[in-house]
Amino acid sequence: MGCVQSKRASRDDPSAAGESDRQRELEELSNALKNVVKGRKEGMEVARGVEREKVTRAGDSPATERRRPRPEPYLRSQRGWPSWLLDALGDGIQDWTPRCANSFEKLDKIGQGTYSNVYKARDLITGKIVALKKVRFDNLGPESVKFMGREILVLRKLNHPNVIKLEGLVTSRMSCSLYLVFEYMEHDLAGLVGHGSYLSTSQGRKFTEPQVKCFMKQLLSGLEHCHNQGVLHRDIKGSNLLINNEGILKIADFGLATFFDPDRRRPMTSRVVTLWYRPPELLLGATYYGVGVDLWSAGCILAELLGGKPIMPGRTEVEQVHKIFKLCGSPSEEYWKKSKLPHATIFKPQQPYKRCVAEAFKDFPCSSLPLIEALLSIDPDDRGTATSALNSEFFTTEPYACEPSSLPKCPPTKEIDVIKLRDEARRQRGVSGKANVVDGNRRVRARDRGGRAVPAPEANAELQANLDKWRVMNPANSESKSEKFPPPHQDGAVGFPHTSRNGPVSFGATDTSFSSSFFNLKHSTSVRHTGTAGGPSKRKSSRAEPQTAPSRRFLRLLKTSSTTPSMHPSSKGKESVSEVFGSQKVK
Numbered sequence: 219m220g221c222v223q224s225k226r227a228s229r230d231d232p233s234a235a236g237e238s239d240r241q242r243e244l245e246e247l248s249n250a251l252k253n254v255v256k257g258r259k260e261g262m263e264v265a266r267g268v269e270r271e272k273v274t275r276a277g278d279s280p281a282t283e284r285r286r287p288r289p290e291p292y293l294r295s296q297r298g299w300p301s302w303l304l305d306a307l308g309d310g311i312q313d314w315t316p317r318c319a320n321s322f323e324k325l326d327k328i329g330q331g332t333y334s335n336v337y338k339a340r341d342l343i344t345g346k347i348v349a350l351k352k353v354r355f356d357n358l359g360p361e362s363v364k365f366m367g368r369e370i371l372v373l374r375k376l377n378h379p380n381v382i383k384l385e386g387l388v389t390s391r392m393s394c395s396l397y398l399v400f401e402y403m404e405h406d407l408a409g410l411v412g413h414g415s416y417l418s419t420s421q422g423r424k425f426t427e428p429q430v431k432c433f434m435k436q437l438l439s440g441l442e443h444c445h446n447q448g449v450l451h452r453d454i455k456g457s458n459l460l461i462n463n464e465g466i467l468k469i470a471d472f473g474l475a476t477f478f479d480p481d482r483r484r485p486m487t488s489r490v491v492t493l494w495y496r497p498p499e500l501l502l503g504a505t506y507y508g509v510g511v512d513l514w515s516a517g518c519i520l521a522e523l524l525g526g527k528p529i530m531p532g533r534t535e536v537e538q539v540h541k542i543f544k545l546c547g548s549p550s551e552e553y554w555k556k557s558k559l560p561h562a563t564i565f566k567p568q569q570p571y572k573r574c575v576a577e578a579f580k581d582f583p584c585s586s587l588p589l590i591e592a593l594l595s596i597d598p599d600d601r602g603t604a605t606s607a608l609n610s611e612f613f614t615t616e617p618y619a620c621e622p623s624s625l626p627k628c629p630p631t632k633e634i635d636v637i638k639l640r641d642e643a644r645r646q647r648g649v650s651g652k653a654n655v656v657d658g659n660r661r662v663r664a665r666d667r668g669g670r671a672v673p674a675p676e677a678n679a680e681l682q683a684n685l686d687k688w689r690v691m692n693p694a695n696s697e698s699k700s701e702k703f704p705p706p707h708q709d710g711a712v713g714f715p716h717t718s719r720n721g722p723v724s725f726g727a728t729d730t731s732f733s734s735s736f737f738n739l740k741h742s743t744s745v746r747h748t749g750t751a752g753g754p755s756k757r758k759s760s761r762a763e764p765q766t767a768p769s770r771r772f773l774r775l776l777k778t779s780s781t782t783p784s785m786h787p788s789s790k791g792k793e794s795v796s797e798v799f800g801s802q803k804v805k
């Protein structure tokens with residue numbers, strides 16, 4: 219399959235195309251694919267009906283009917299691509315040789331995302347092992363089409379050793395599916411560190427300084443390329459950093475990526491980036507942002523690699539903001555004024571939080587601290603660029619980054635393997651059958667949902683349901699600017715819980731959880747659930763399941779509030795946030 223270089227790609231150049239063009243393009247893409255799926259289904263139904271009729275007349279058995287070849291439900295272009303795909307993705311893919319799904323042998327399911335399943339497969343023609351990312355359109359809404367379309371457009375633009383390469387597209391005649399073919403990568407960083415993100419906050423593997431430098435150099439080089447090509451990834455996290463047996467790291471999963479042009483700023487959704495790696499400006503609702511969002515995530519990963527565990531494992535957006543302020547300090551007055559962040563009034567603490575990054579990471583190599591300080595700057599303008607990070611003393615002083623090929627060899631490790639191993643270990647420890655099943659399911663669900671970047675509609679479905687109800691009850695609030703752009707399911711006005719009188723999740727007024735032993739989770743489980751249960755209650759488990767568990771709780775609380783007219787949600791929101799920052803008043 220050839221490389222994607224098309225006229226279409228040049229039309230997608232962010233300097234040439236505005237957001238409205240892209241939106242229109244995605245809508246067209248979505249409509250084209252929907253029509254095709256509908257048409258295919260209808261076509262197949264009609265064809266099957268005709269065929270059944272013929273069979274009945276001829277007196278054939280149903281078994282004979284099943285053996286008849288299915289009709290080709292759509293026309294293929296001269297080059298063999300289904301016309302709907304050409305309509306949707308332009309003439310660029312004409313350079314590629316179309317492949318049929320049955321020319322690959324599926325070997326194993328290796329990953330699951332919100333919009334896709336990922337399989338290890340053998341290319342039956344070349345014998346090469348590949349990863350097939352299967353996107354289904356028939357039982358998913360236009361969302362999946364939209365994400366897939368954008369992912370393909372973005373991937374076509376990128377060509378770098380540290381960015382996953384889209385090798386081709388495969389359509390299946392038998393199902394409404396499209397496969398993205400990628401080179402196969404044996405590991406992901408979350409699996410290598412030993413703690414699948416969202417699965418555990420226990421101590422994972424620590425790498426040596428040269429190894430950390432090697433991973434970070436590759437990550438920042440890949441990011442530098444993306445940013446230079448006008449692409450923001452918007453979901454940098456361990457499980458999206460794939461590593462092959464040669465130690466080469468490649469940034470993957472561009473499902474949330476977008477084109478951007480620093481010279482022609484446009485509003486974008488703030489509901490991107492997985493919670494633990496999400497920068498403060500997005501949590502505070504920023505819709506104008508840039509490369510700083512990816513650099514913040516890179517900073518979280520750098521500290522995670524050096525410390526051996528995620529540095530800010532928040533369970534909710536409120537908790538995440540709090541963790542960030544405790545570590546990085548709250549924004550300066552100047553930044554609050556300059557940034558005009560939509561949620562500033564709600565999240566701004568009365569007393570500023572002091573930054574203590576250097577203290578928290580005092581055991582890290584000296585040369586890493588200036589880089590961590592820069593990448594974890596509250597003001598995105600202070601984070602610099604991927605290029606400046608690569609030029610920092612972390613990379614230019616000894617010990618230097620090791621060669622990728624000298625990275626330790628391990629058996630294939632992916633986040634999904636960590637889940638499987640952990641569940642197996644629990645089974646062997648003799649956890650009772652029923653509890654085990656429940657727990658195993660919960661773990662998988664937690665990964666399935668939590669692993670997805672939190673903004674994805676699915677991950678926040680319950681929260682969104684609450685907020686939709688909240689909006690209905692608060693028409694004034696739903697007039698907000700962010701309601702108009704981006705679309706409600708993605709907008710930035712929904713980044714915090716505001717449901718019950720007591721607030722579903724809050725931090726204690728006298729939160730003493732943060733200390734120099736920042737990594738000790740025993741001391742950082744300061745989240746206090748208030749509300750119907752009454753009184754503070756500690757988290758039962760240190761395993762973080764961001765968004766999902768609290769959202770369920772929100773739903774319950776909302777149910778209560780929506781049947782209790784006196785509990786006005788907007789004031790409840792304020793009350794809950796006032797608890798977040800202690801007994802201080804909300805400004």
Ligand SMILES: Nc1ncnc2c1ncn2[C@@H]1O[C@H](COP(=O)(O)OP(=O)(O)OP(=O)(O)O)[C@@H](O)[C@H]1O
Pocket residue numbers: 328329330331332333334335336349351382400401402403404406457458460470471472473632633634669670671
């Ligand atoms: N090229 C590849 N080689 C090996 N494994 C891969 C490859 N691409 C993806 N995977 C595995 O599949 C998982 C899911 O892939 P990906 O993140 O691209 O899908 P997604 O639907 O966007 O997922 P999510 O909802 O978690 O963002 C990855 O975490 C990874 O473990």
